[in-house]
Amino acid sequence: xxxxxxxxxxxxxxxxxxxxxxxxxxxxxxxxxxxxxxxxxxxxxxxxxxxxxxxxxxxxxxxxxxxxxxxxxxxxxxxxxxxxxxxxxxxxxxxxxxxxxxxxxxxxxxxxxxxxxxxxxxxxxxxxxxxxxxxxxxxxxxxxxxxxxxxxxxx
Amino acid sequence: xxxxxxxxxxxxxxxxxxxxxxxxxxxxxxxxxxxxxxxxxxxxxxxxxxxxxxxxxxxxxxxxxxxxxxxxxxxxxxxxxxxxxxxxxxxxxxxxxxxxxxxxxxxxxxxxxxxxxxxxxxxxxxxxxxxxxxxxxxxxxxxxxxxxxxxxxxxxxxxxxxxxxxxxxxxxxxxxxxxxxxxxxxxxxxxxxxxxxxxxxxxxxxxxxxxxxx
Numbered sequence: 566x567x568x569x570x571x572x573x574x575x576x577x578x579x580x581x582x583x584x585x586x587x588x589x590x591x592x593x594x595x596x597x598x599x600x601x602x603x604x605x606x607x608x609x610x611x612x613x614x615x616x617x618x619x620x621x622x623x624x625x626x627x628x629x630x631x632x633x634x635x636x637x638x639x640x641x642x643x644x645x646x647x648x649x650x651x652x653x654x655x656x657x658x659x660x661x662x663x664x665x666x667x668x669x670x671x672x673x674x675x676x677x678x679x680x681x682x683x684x685x686x687x688x689x690x691x692x693x694x695x696x697x698x699x700x701x702x703x704x705x706x707x708x709x710x711x712x713x714x715x716x717x718x719x720x
Numbered sequence: 721x722x723x724x725x726x727x728x729x730x731x732x733x734x735x736x737x738x739x740x741x742x743x744x745x746x747x748x749x750x751x752x753x754x755x756x757x758x759x760x761x762x763x764x765x766x767x768x769x770x771x772x773x774x775x776x777x778x779x780x781x782x783x784x785x786x787x788x789x790x791x792x793x794x795x796x797x798x799x800x801x802x803x804x805x806x807x808x809x810x811x812x813x814x815x816x817x818x819x820x821x822x823x824x825x826x827x828x829x830x831x832x833x834x835x836x837x838x839x840x841x842x843x844x845x846x847x848x849x850x851x852x853x854x855x856x857x858x859x860x861x862x863x864x865x866x867x868x869x870x871x872x873x874x875x876x877x878x879x880x881x882x883x884x885x886x887x888x889x890x891x892x893x894x895x896x897x898x899x900x901x902x903x904x905x906x907x908x909x910x911x912x913x914x915x916x917x918x919x920x921x922x923x924x925x926x927x928x929x930x931x932x933x934x
Binding site for chain 1: 811839
């Protein structure tokens with residue numbers, strides 16, 4: 566069975582079991598390995614993509630569930646907010662080992678898209694599902710604030 | 721058909737990453753469930769002559785559903801739901817978010833919960849889902865309350881979303897998110913009985929005066 570959807574602005578299709586996790590399809594079948602496998606049970610956030618513009622854990626998303634919808638991955642995310650997040654991430658060298666970072670970046674963009682000037686509480690609430698084993702949380706918070714142009718409050 | 725197995729070449733870092741993620745016991749140990757409990761029909765209580773006592777007894781039977789983890793988990797005392805049969809705090813630590821209880825911007829319920837239950841691809845258990853997955857309003861918090869308190873809350877239109885008793889019956893008998901409680905997916909014990917039985921009990925409780933247990 567073929568599942569058709571938009572991937573990073575272009576038509577994409579997967580010929581196989583519609584129950585296959587979107588993460589498997591992205592990485593193994595479409596070659597987009599920027600999205601990471603961390604836990605497989607929606608507990609770590611490493612597999613975060615955007616589904617119709619909103620954050621979505623691809624490890625618990627059967628590909629059949631995205632039929633006709635728009636999927637955006639770290640390889641294709643673009644626009645003013647994405648560029649601001651990317652610049653902020655680079656400016657202060659947010660990543661350490663980097664494994665979780667594509668998920669962190671996608672979640673941050675999703676947050677700023679929904680809430681352009683987030684408070685510390687907004688950042689806490691939005692990023693609570695993205696785990697970083699290197700504990701780069703302080704830099705992640707700062708980069709989100711820098712991207713949003715938010716000053717002050719705790720780092 | 722292509723298989724669902726993940727290519728091992730892409731898993732090199734995954735084993736390291738997952739070791740750093742403390743998975744909650746409710747997720748890891750969710751493979752086994754006990755057999756679902758049953759509900760007694762309203763006719764069971766017909767021998768109770770006093771209508772008030774009969775009504776309260778029927779509500780007590782309804783309480784098997786109302787105080788079941790499938791219901792209580794999303795009627796939390798705080799803004800953070802619980803999960804699993806053990807009613808552990810929800811992981812990740814989500815919050816109620818908007819007035820509809822759909823989660824915070826950037827981490828809405830729909831970030832993980834899809835329109836239906838989804839079995840985990842890498843082991844036992846599943847992540848629950850429904851198109852309208854959300855928390856019950858804070859005014860309908862049930863955790864930590866007695867059955868009498870829940871009963872009074874259920875009837876109080878200032879706290880129950882303005883619902884009449886007839887609308888409460890419709891909610892209990894027909895609402896599909898309520899109905900998820902009897903179709904919770906692998907790794908979760910269904911609510912007792914069936915939604916139809918729960919709806920019939922609700923109607924019998926209302927018809928007998930909608931009295932609350934002591």
